[in-house]
Amino acid sequence: xxxxxxxxxxxxxxxxxxxxxxxxxxxxxxxxxxxxxxxxxxxxxxxxxxxxxxxxxxxxxxxxxxxxxxxxxxxxxxxxxxxxxxxxxxxxxxxxxxxxxxxxxxxxxxxxxxxxxxxxxxxxxxxxxxxxxxxxxxxxxxxxxxxxxxxxxxxxxxxxxxxxxxxxxxxxxxxxxxxxxxxxxxxxxxxxxxxxxxxxxxxxxxxxxxxxxxxxxxxxxxxxxxxxxxxxxxxxxxxxxxxxxxxxxxxxxxxxxxxxxxxxxxxxxxxxxxxxxxxxxxxxxxxxxxxxxxxxxxxxxxxxxxxxxxxxxxxxxxxxxxxxxxxxxxxxxxxxxxxxxxxxxxxxxxxxxxxxxxxxxxxxxxxxxxxxxxxxxxxxxxxxxxxxxx
Amino acid sequence: xxxxxxxxxxxxxxxxxxxxxxxxxxxxxxxxxxxxxxxxxxxxxxxxxxxxxxxxxxxxxxxxxxxxxxxxxxxxxxxxxxxxxxxxxxxxxxxxxxxxxxxxxxxxxxxxxxxxxxxxxxxxxxxxxxxxxxxxxxxxxxxxxxxxxxxxxxxxxxxxxxxxxxxxxxxxxxxxxxxxxxxxxxxxxxxxxxxxxxxxxxxxxxxxxxxxxxxxxxxxxxxxxxxxxxxxxxxxxxxxxxxxxxxxxxxxxxxxxxxxxxxxxxxxxxxxxxxxxxxxxxxxxxxxxxxxxxxxxxxxxxxxxxxxxxxxxxxxxxxxxxxxxxxxxxxxxxxxxxxxxxxxxxxxxxxxxxxxxxxxxxxxxxxxxxxxxxxxxxxxxxxxxxxxxxxxxx
Numbered sequence: 001x002x003x004x005x006x007x008x009x010x011x012x013x014x015x016x017x018x019x020x021x022x023x024x025x026x027x028x029x030x031x032x033x034x035x036x037x038x039x040x041x042x043x044x045x046x047x048x049x050x051x052x053x054x055x056x057x058x059x060x061x062x063x064x065x066x067x068x069x070x071x072x073x074x075x076x077x078x079x080x081x082x083x084x085x086x087x088x089x090x091x092x093x094x095x096x097x098x099x100x101x102x103x104x105x106x107x108x109x110x111x112x113x114x115x116x117x118x119x120x121x122x123x124x125x126x127x128x129x130x131x132x133x134x135x136x137x138x139x140x141x142x143x144x145x146x147x148x149x150x151x152x153x154x155x156x157x158x159x160x161x162x163x164x165x166x167x168x169x170x171x172x173x174x175x176x177x178x179x180x181x182x183x184x185x186x187x188x189x190x191x192x193x194x195x196x197x198x199x200x201x202x203x204x205x206x207x208x209x210x211x212x213x214x215x216x217x218x219x220x221x222x223x224x225x226x227x228x229x230x231x232x233x234x235x236x237x238x239x240x241x242x243x244x245x246x247x248x249x250x251x252x253x254x255x256x257x258x259x260x261x262x263x264x265x266x267x268x269x270x271x272x273x274x275x276x277x278x279x280x281x282x283x284x285x286x287x288x289x290x291x292x293x294x295x296x297x298x299x300x301x302x303x304x305x306x307x308x309x310x311x312x313x314x315x316x317x318x319x320x321x322x323x324x325x326x327x328x329x330x331x332x333x334x335x336x337x338x339x340x341x342x343x344x345x346x347x348x349x350x351x352x353x354x355x356x357x358x359x360x361x362x363x364x365x366x367x368x369x370x371x372x373x374x375x376x377x378x379x380x381x382x383x384x385x386x387x388x389x390x
Numbered sequence: 391x392x393x394x395x396x397x398x399x400x401x402x403x404x405x406x407x408x409x410x411x412x413x414x415x416x417x418x419x420x421x422x423x424x425x426x427x428x429x430x431x432x433x434x435x436x437x438x439x440x441x442x443x444x445x446x447x448x449x450x451x452x453x454x455x456x457x458x459x460x461x462x463x464x465x466x467x468x469x470x471x472x473x474x475x476x477x478x479x480x481x482x483x484x485x486x487x488x489x490x491x492x493x494x495x496x497x498x499x500x501x502x503x504x505x506x507x508x509x510x511x512x513x514x515x516x517x518x519x520x521x522x523x524x525x526x527x528x529x530x531x532x533x534x535x536x537x538x539x540x541x542x543x544x545x546x547x548x549x550x551x552x553x554x555x556x557x558x559x560x561x562x563x564x565x566x567x568x569x570x571x572x573x574x575x576x577x578x579x580x581x582x583x584x585x586x587x588x589x590x591x592x593x594x595x596x597x598x599x600x601x602x603x604x605x606x607x608x609x610x611x612x613x614x615x616x617x618x619x620x621x622x623x624x625x626x627x628x629x630x631x632x633x634x635x636x637x638x639x640x641x642x643x644x645x646x647x648x649x650x651x652x653x654x655x656x657x658x659x660x661x662x663x664x665x666x667x668x669x670x671x672x673x674x675x676x677x678x679x680x681x682x683x684x685x686x687x688x689x690x691x692x693x694x695x696x697x698x699x700x701x702x703x704x705x706x707x708x709x710x711x712x713x714x715x716x717x718x719x720x721x722x723x724x725x726x727x728x729x730x731x732x733x734x735x736x737x738x739x740x741x742x743x744x745x746x747x748x749x750x751x752x753x754x755x756x757x758x759x760x761x762x763x764x765x766x767x768x769x770x771x772x773x774x775x776x777x778x779x780x781x782x783x784x
Contacts, residue, residue, distance in 0.1 A: 001686045001689065002686055003682040003683070003685050003686055004393075005393055005485065005486050005487050005686075006486075006487045006490055006491055006686065006689055007682070007685070008486060009482070009486035009487055009488050010488075012397065012482045012486065013479075013482055013483075013486075013488070016478055016479050016482060019475060019478075020475060020476075020479070023471070023472065026468070027465075027469065027472075030464055030465055030468050031465060033464075034461040034464055034465050037457060037460075037461055038457075038458075038461055041453075041454055041457045041458070044450060045450055045451070045454055048446045048447055048450040048451075049447065051443070051446055052439060052442070052443065053437075053438075053439045053442050056433060056434075056436075056442060059433065059446060060433055060434055063426055063429060063430050063433075064430060066426060067423055067426045067427060067430070070419055070422055070423050070426070071423065073419065074416070074419045074423075077412065077415055077416070077419070077464075078412075078416075081408070081412040084408060085405070085409075088401060088404060088405055089405075091401055091478070092398070092401050092402075092405070095394050095397055095398050095401065096398075098394055099391070099394055101391075102391045113679070114519075117515075117674075117675070117678055120678070121512060121515075124512075125528070128505075128532075129531075130528060130531040130532060131531075132527050132530075132531055133524055133527045133528040133531055133532075136524045136527050137516075137521065137524045140521055140523070141521075271488075273488075273489050273490060273494070274489075274494065275490070275494035275497075277490075278678075279494065279497075280490045280494045280681075280685075281677075281678055281681035281682060281685065282498060282677055282678070282681060283493070283494075283496060283498055283681070283704060284493065284680075284681040284684040284685050284688055285676075285678060285679070285680040285682075286677055286681075287684070287704065288680050288681070288683075288684040288709065288713040288715055289676070289677070289680055289715060289719065291721075291722045291733070292724075292733055292734070292735040293722040293723065293724075294722065296735065296736040297736060301722060301723070301784070303721040303722060304667060304668065304669050305669045305670055305671065305676075305721055306669075306721035306722060307669070307673035307674075307676045307677045308721075309721070310511070310669065310673045312508070312510050312511040312514075312673070313507070313511060313673060313677065315503070315504060315507055316498060316499070316504050316507055316508060319496060319498075320496070320704065321703070321704060321705075321707055321708050321709050322707065322708045322709070322733065323708075323709055323712075323713060323715075323724075324708050324709045324710065324711060324712050325712065325724045325726050325733055326712055326726060326731070327726060328723075328724060328725045328726045329720060329723070329724050330723040330724075330725065330784055331720055331721075331722070331723050333723070333784065338717060338720070339723070347742060347780070347782060351780055351781050351782050352782075352783045353783065353784050374783075385742070385746065386746050387742055387746055387748060387782070388745075388746045388748065388769075389725075389748055390728045390747070390748075390769065
């Protein structure tokens with residue numbers, strides 16, 4: 001298993017889902033066309049069986065209209081052919097792009113990793129609604145085809161309409177994706193209808209609300225029934241918005257909840273993972289780099305290069321586990337060199353430890369005396385004690 | 391790699407089949423249209439009642455058959471194509487891991503503050519890679535205006551400018567920078583300036599005999615480095631012999647390699663970052679590279695642990711397996727007590743016994759359990775009092 005298998009699943013699955021969706025629509029169109037041709041043919045057949053010379057022009061006219069129909073079907077089929085072909089081509093292009101991951105040329109690999117990080121950032125931007133940044137980066141890095149920007153732009157429109165307290169766009173989306181939402185047992189459509197009911201009650205249009213409930217609150221499962229009962233209470237206490245239950249139903253946070261639910265279902269049916277790739281990879285990376293030293297006060301050794309010590313990541317990495325270390329791995333606090341059998345550890349009287357090579361360096365810089373870089377005290381070489389690390 | 395090959399195979403198969411299908415459909419439609427047109431032409435010409443009735447019946451029934459075939463082919467064959475499309479999906483699911491293998495457990499960025507920190511880190515990455523406009527857009531969209539101001543951007547903007555010029559093989563901005571920061575560079579004993587002069591010198595030599603005077607004049611720049619780099623200067627001056635015939639076939643051909651230019655970019659970045667107290671490699675890059683290295687091993691472990699129901703690995707104190715991050719990414723010492731097999735911390739520091747062996751403080755306390763005032767080193771026969779152990783600071 002390599003990292004590409006783990007990270008790039010949705011890169012290929014999302015265009016595949018688009019292809020699937022297109023295929024279904026194309027098939028619907030084909031069925032429609034076929035049945036309409038069948039109908040015309042049957043009509044002509046009936047006409048021909050009972051026709052005489054007088055109805056020649058009628059027969060010819062229906063034949064011509066069938067020819068016309070066939071022309072149109074042909075045109076549509078060419079369109080659909082191109083659409084289906086384009087989507088398959090997009091999938092193929094992405095597969096080709098991913099091949100660079102295992103390229104034998106170092107420069108190609110480096111470029112692939114750079115592009116991968118840019119793609120991960122674009123995905124993060126889109127999930128957090130930084131649409132302009134995402135588009136700008138996609139353009140600069142020429143990565144537009146490898147990203148799923150179009151899915152997120154549709155999401156953007158619907159989220160904006162939900163923020164404006166409008167449910168129609170989202171409902172249209174639910175209807176479009178009805179079968180898929182049913183497969184994942186989605187509650188979205190019901191929650192939207194419930195919100196519409198609440199809005200009608202809020203505007204004191206109680207009769208309309210009841211009609212609405214009669215129309216849409218049908219075929220409910222037990223949980224939904226409980227929700228409906230709670231909402232019905234609103235009808236009774238319409239003027240009295242003090243009770244806790246009413247406050248919860250009338251509050252704005254329900255709209256935020258709706259937006260979150262929509263996003264969640266959108267990701268599920270498009271095969272986009274719920275957590276962004278950036279967060280998942282960061283979790284693993286920060287955890288693998290996290291050492292107790294990064295969070296200590298007494299024995300902390302400042303290393304500018306350590307990302308976990310970086311003030312930005314330090315906070316983020318706090319809840320993550322430390323890296324596991326079975327054998328001691330020591331590095332010199334002065335030069336950053338590895339301390340091992342070629343560079344043995346030596347302890348100064350103040351307790352600080354350095355590698356032998358560092359001591360040589362320190363002595364050459366300070367007339368044969370060792371000046372501890374951390375505490376600034378000076379020692380002779382004779383005062384240094386050897387340390388044995390197993 | 392073979393995962394991609396498998397998916398590609400299915401995609402190519404599907405492309406072929408689609409091509410054949412639509413070609414067939416096109417053919418059938420054309421045939422039907424032609425046939426109908428000819429029937430229309432024939433019928434229009436007929437004047438006699440008898441012939442009309444016969445001809446109409448005949449040709450229409452033939453046509454009906456043809457059209458029926460066409461419709462059946464169109465609908466059924468397209469339905470068959472679905473099998474190939476779903477094969478692509480199955481190949482993807484088989485060869486790739488969905489949902490990051492259940493690694494996403496913790497909601498890492500759960501507060502507004504943490505999001506801001508992450509966005510700042512991303513801005514730094516964008517500045518380092520030269521995407522200044524994207525950084526500006528992000529600052530606006532994410533509301534970071536106060537945090538990322540001109541002061542923060544300036545060093546990166548300058549660095550990118552010099553690096554771009556180095557990519558174009560123009561060393562003058564880099565040399566300017568070196569001269570401005572001469573003192574600081576000397577403090578970190580960097581020979582960046584010399585290397586830049588060397589590159590310029592080689593550039594001039596490549597211009598051939600006409601640049602002879604210029605080359606000699608330029609070599610005066612080496613005087614300040616006479617003490618530190620005299621061997622290299624000797625080699626460079628020696629290469630002047632091949633001024634006329636060119637360096638390609640001389641023992642000095644190594645000077646013509648592109649590695650020198652790549653090396654100088656790296657060296658410049660290292661020195662600039664050291665001077666400005668910045669990390670040499672972008673922290674976000676380091677994290678992502680390490681993360682990508684760690685993911686396969688961690689995903690494997692998560693799959694195994696799911697069967698034993700011990701809770702997710704990311705909710706524990708320590709990862710369950712060791713991840714080799716490479717020597718370049720070891721930034722801190724980690725001491726693992728050989729007795730208790732725990733990492734040492736502030737509250738449990740490493741202690742050096744008189745004999746020189748090192749154990750953690752907790753291990754020392756455990757050895758002293760019996761209350762006596764003498765403990766024996768676990769690794770050698772040396773005995774000592776517990777108080778004689780000295781705390782170490784790596």
